[in-house]
Amino acid sequence: AGTVIAVDGPAAAGKTTTCLALANTFGLRYLESGRTYRIIAFEALRREIPVDDTREITGLCDELLMESRTESLLTAERYASDKLRETPVNVAVSAVAKIAEVRQRVTGLIRLWAKTQAQCVVEGRDIGTAVFPAARVKFYLTASPEVRAMRRVRQERADSYENVLADVIRRDEADMNRAASPLVAAEDAIRIDTTRLTIDQVTSRMASACRN
Ligand code: CDP
Numbered sequence: 001a002g003t004v005i006a007v008d009g010p011a012a013a014g015k016t017t018t019c020l021a022l023a024n025t026f027g028l029r030y031l032e033s034g035r036t037y038r039i040i041a042f043e044a045l046r047r048e049i050p051v052d053d054t055r056e057i058t059g060l061c062d063e064l065l066m067e068s069r070t071e072s073l074l075t076a077e078r079y080a081s082d083k084l085r086e087t088p089v090n091v092a093v094s095a096v097a098k099i100a101e102v103r104q105r106v107t108g109l110i111r112l113w114a115k116t117q118a119q120c121v122v123e124g125r126d127i128g129t130a131v132f133p134a135a136r137v138k139f140y141l142t143a144s145p146e147v148r149a150m151r152r153v154r155q156e157r158a159d160s161y162e163n164v165l166a167d168v169i170r171r172d173e174a175d176m177n178r179a180a181s182p183l184v185a186a187e188d189a190i191r192i193d194t195t196r197l198t199i200d201q202v203t204s205r206m207a208s209a210c211r212n
Contacts, residue, residue, distance in 0.1 A: 005210060009141035010172045010183060012148035012155075014194045014202055015123045018141070021203040022121050026210065029117045033124035033131075035094075036073050036106050040064065041092035045151035051095035057102040065105065074113050082176040085156065090167055094174035097195040099126075103180050107131050125175050128186035135208050140185035141202070143195040145169050 007015050010176050016032060023030035040061055041051065049056045064073055071078065081090075096102055105127070110131050114120055122131070128138035137173065143151075149165035161169075175183035185191055194202050 003019065004127075004133035004135040005119075005121045006186070006189075007121060007123045007141065007206075008125055008128050008139070008140045008183070008185070008189070010125075010148065011168050012152045013141040013143050014199060015075055015141055016153070017199050018120045018203045018206055019089070019123045022076045022197070022206055024205055025203075026163075029111065029120040031074060031110065031120060031122045033106065033122060033127065034056050035081075035084065036087055036109065037093050037097045037102075039073055039076060039079050039107075040102060041089050041096045042079065042084055044096060045088055045092055051088045054099050054101065057096060059098055061102050063147055065109070072109065073114065074109055078136045079142065085158075087163075087167075089157070090171070094171055097182065100176070100180040102131075105174045110166075125183040126181035128189050129184060130181040133186070138186050138189035139206055139209070140189040142191065142193050145172065147195050168196075173206050 007019050009015055013028065019030055019032075022028065032138050036063060040057070040209070043064060044051050044060055049060055051057060068076060107126075107130065110122060110127075114122065114132070124131070128135055128140070145165060149168045151160060152164045152168065153159070153161050172183075190206075191204060192202055
């Protein structure tokens with residue numbers, strides 16, 4: 001693989017915004033791995049496949065991988081982002097992301113993609129720990145659940161603060177407690193608590209760490 005900058009952390013910790021800024025600053029390709037887990041969950045719901053059925057979901061995953069020869073599941077733009085962020089998908093994605101067979105396949109896709117990139121920023125939950133343990137720079141972004149929920153509400157305006165907070169807490173629990181690649185900071189990750197920082201402050205800390 002080329003040079004990888006790995007960015008992990010819980011929901012709405014500011015990963016996407018800061019990663020896009022980093023990618024712009026350094027002219028890197030950017031990959032949001034959560035989108036692929038969301039696409040799989042979205043398709044499972046659409047096809048009425050039970051999301052806790054490991055065999056069925058793994059089969060769906062393989063089918064989607066076969067179907068997506070022309071447009072990789074990693075970058076597929078035919079899925080509208082707002083559809084992928086609706087409540088049912090938020091709920092289903094935790095079940096789908098728990099399945100080791102699914103994680104294995106998504107991990108394989110990401111590694112293949114990264115091989116074709118000179119340098120890239122990859123965002124997710126397990127990038128610095130499982131997908132690219134040898135990444136050149138690793139970040140782990142966090143913030144209090146309340147601040148993260150507030151940011152999500154401001155950004156999406158779709159749901160109440162209470163509902164968003166409950167969803168953030170539920171997904172944190174699911175991500176941190178699953179057996180396959182749980183969400184945890186890599187030992188060599190640079191941890192940034194963004195609770196009291198602006199996006200610009202976080203981005204400039206990350207940028208200076210990348211320059212060193
Ligand atoms: O944007 P947000 O932080 O809300 O979530 P996301 O990055 O779109 O990820 C959606 C879900 O996919 C997360 O809740 C994780 O359960 C799962 N995910 C994962 O398991 N591993 C990754 N590398 C990325 C996402």
